[in-house]
Amino acid sequence: MVELKSYSREEVKKHSIEGDAWIIIDAEVYNISTFADLHPGGAQILLELAGKDVTDEFYGLHRQEVLTKYAPRLKIGTIANEEPNIKAVEPGALSTVPYGEPSFWMGFHSPYFNESHHQFRVAIRKIFDEIKQEAQQSEDMGKVPSKEIYRQLGEEGVLAAQIGPGPWMQNIIKKLPGDVKPEEFDYFHELIAHQENARLAAPGFCDGISSGYVIGLPPVFHGGSDALKARVVPEVLLGQKRICLAITEPYTGSDVASIRTTAKRTPDGKHFIVNGVKKWITNGVFSDYFSVAVKTEKGITMLFIERDENVETKPIKTSYSAAAGTAYITFDNVKVPVENILGEEGKGFFVIMANFCKERWYICAAINAGSRGIIEDCFKWANQRKVFGKRLIEQPVIRNKLASMIADLEAVENWHENLTYQMSKMSYFEMATQLLGPVALLKFKCTRAAHNIADHASQIFGGRAITRTGMGKNVEAFHRTYKFAAILGGSEEIMADLGINQAMRIFPQDSKL
Ligand code: HEM
Numbered sequence: 001m002v003e004l005k006s007y008s009r010e011e012v013k014k015h016s017i018e019g020d021a022w023i024i025i026d027a028e029v030y031n032i033s034t035f036a037d038l039h040p041g042g043a044q045i046l047l048e049l050a051g052k053d054v055t056d057e058f059y060g061l062h063r064q065e066v067l068t069k070y071a072p073r074l075k076i077g078t079i080a081n082e083e084p085n086i087k088a089v090e091p092g093a094l095s096t097v098p099y100g101e102p103s104f105w106m107g108f109h110s111p112y113f114n115e116s117h118h119q120f121r122v123a124i125r126k127i128f129d130e131i132k133q134e135a136q137q138s139e140d141m142g143k144v145p146s147k148e149i150y151r152q153l154g155e156e157g158v159l160a161a162q163i164g165p166g167p168w169m170q171n172i173i174k175k176l177p178g179d180v181k182p183e184e185f186d187y188f189h190e191l192i193a194h195q196e197n198a199r200l201a202a203p204g205f206c207d208g209i210s211s212g213y214v215i216g217l218p219p220v221f222h223g224g225s226d227a228l229k230a231r232v233v234p235e236v237l238l239g240q241k242r243i244c245l246a247i248t249e250p251y252t253g254s255d256v257a258s259i260r261t262t263a264k265r266t267p268d269g270k271h272f273i274v275n276g277v278k279k280w281i282t283n284g285v286f287s288d289y290f291s292v293a294v295k296t297e298k299g300i301t302m303l304f305i306e307r308d309e310n311v312e313t314k315p316i317k318t319s320y321s322a323a324a325g326t327a328y329i330t331f332d333n334v335k336v337p338v339e340n341i342l343g344e345e346g347k348g349f350f351v352i353m354a355n356f357c358k359e360r361w362y363i364c365a366a367i368n369a370g371s372r373g374i375i376e377d378c379f380k381w382a383n384q385r386k387v388f389g390k391r392l393i394e395q396p397v398i399r400n401k402l403a404s405m406i407a408d409l410e411a412v413e414n415w416h417e418n419l420t421y422q423m424s425k426m427s428y429f430e431m432a433t434q435l436l437g438p439v440a441l442l443k444f445k446c447t448r449a450a451h452n453i454a455d456h457a458s459q460i461f462g463g464r465a466i467t468r469t470g471m472g473k474n475v476e477a478f479h480r481t482y483k484f485a486a487i488l489g490g491s492e493e494i495m496a497d498l499g500i501n502q503a504m505r506i507f508p509q510d511s512k513l
Pocket residue numbers: 023030032039040041042045046049054057058061062063066067070074469470471
């Protein structure tokens with residue numbers, strides 16, 4: 001670390017040649033003499049500006065995080081008697097950009113959120129901000145989240161927070177972010193946890209952290225034997241073991257009733273022998289445990305299966321990062337004790353549907369947070385990018401796009417909060433039946449909103465939206481990956497249909513137009 005000094009602008013001007021080149025960015029002085037040759041944008045472009053204030057040039061071409069990353073190496077001081085004008089984003093800081101945060105955090109009143117939720121958001125954001133660099137590197141390299149990160153998030157209570165309220169809060173979890181009391185923890189805290197994970201803007205990595213256990217563990221604690229729960233729930237929530245949900249097969253997507261994986265009882269009746277394949281299983285590559293949909297002689301059944309030599313998991317090359325550990329799984333004569341049934345034999349369809357309701361609610365939280373991050377990027381970019389002699393924001397067509405994106409997001413997020421409130425008044429099984437339709441319609445609408453937001457954002461960022469590094473990298477990633485939310489957990493078309501079919505179940509047949 002260089003000792004920082006105070007310089008005059010005249011002093012900086014003297015360092016304007018190759019081998020002795022300084023620049024000023026927002027009242028801070030950087031020595032780029034040796035860095036120039038390593039600069040991804042080229043040495044020449046940088047050296048031409050040596051000795052000058054390059055704040056506008058820098059922010060026209062780089063995200064602030066570039067400076068955060070390089071400052072420890074390049075910053076040598078500040079300009080005397082000047083203060084920086086640009087606020088550096090500190091870990092845990094809330095955005096001050098309009099619509100950069102959900103309504104309550106933009107200073108509006110809320111019937112749902114209180115001080116405990118606020119403390120929780122700030123604390124969990126800090127935790128995620130501190131792993132952001134590693135998350136984005138893993139995303140780019142296709143590296144799955146390390147066991148250390150998983151354990152760290154387990155010990156800090158982040159994994160439990162993304163599972164939501166339940167007995168484990170008192171029994172297993174010693175600490176929650178923001179020192180929220182376990183008994184106070186509710187679905188709104190959980191909603192925040194999912195949003196903050198998604199703010200990492202590394203979709204494959206985020207799914208690598210949470211999209212296995214968040215949907216794979218609930219069938220265990222709602223349907224597993226006491227012995228199984230006592231062993232598995234703490235292991236997973238403390239980040240020692242990983243679990244995922246394995247329903248989908250190559251022949252069946254959203255049509256769960258048609259699965260072909262079989263579980264046949266051994267002659268002594270003590271075990272099942274499981275055979276079949278599963279596809280698109282998030283976290284399957286590295287999971288220790290699997291909550292699996294199988295067919296027994298009594299029908300669809302959920303089974304808890306542990307990895308052994310008869311379980312093979314191969315990575316699938318999806319359009320997002322391999323950090324999600326998306327797998328093709330083969331169960332080849334896997335022997336599973338009958339005590340590992342989750343719920344009742346033959347009643348697996350209900351376990352799966354109940355699980356889907358919460359899973360879809362979680363997907364909505366993640367995709368909406370992703371949409372919000374993109375809107376924030378667009379707002380900042382439109383404000384700082386100059387074309388045809390004016391800032392983008394001065395073009396009515398750009399303001400119209402922002403309006404369309406914001407209106408879409410605020411509408412779905414308000415509906416999401418309403419349904420979260422309904423959840424807080426219901427048991428798990430009431431939720432699974434009464435909210436199945438509304439949550440399906442919400443997911444349908446959230447991903448349609450994301451589609452609109454990804455499209456407008458790409459047009460606003462232009463060439464940068466089709467480039468994996470630089471200013472538009474988050475927009476590029478969002479546009480490439482929002483379809484995961486629109487397809488996984490039930491496709492948009494199935495969601496829309498399910499929503500209406502559920503409404504038809506309660507349609508009053510005596511009601512005529
Ligand atoms: C401390 C100063 C600077 C650092 C640490 C730095 C670092 C970087 C990095 C890491 C990239 C890769 C793209 C990205 O990740 O955003 C980049 C690209 C670039 N930089 Fe710099 N840079 C600095 C100053 C400047 C200045 C003053 C200019 C002057 C115009 C400049 C022009 C460019 C250009 C043209 C690109 C390519 C952008 C593109 O592909 O769209 N850089 N820089």
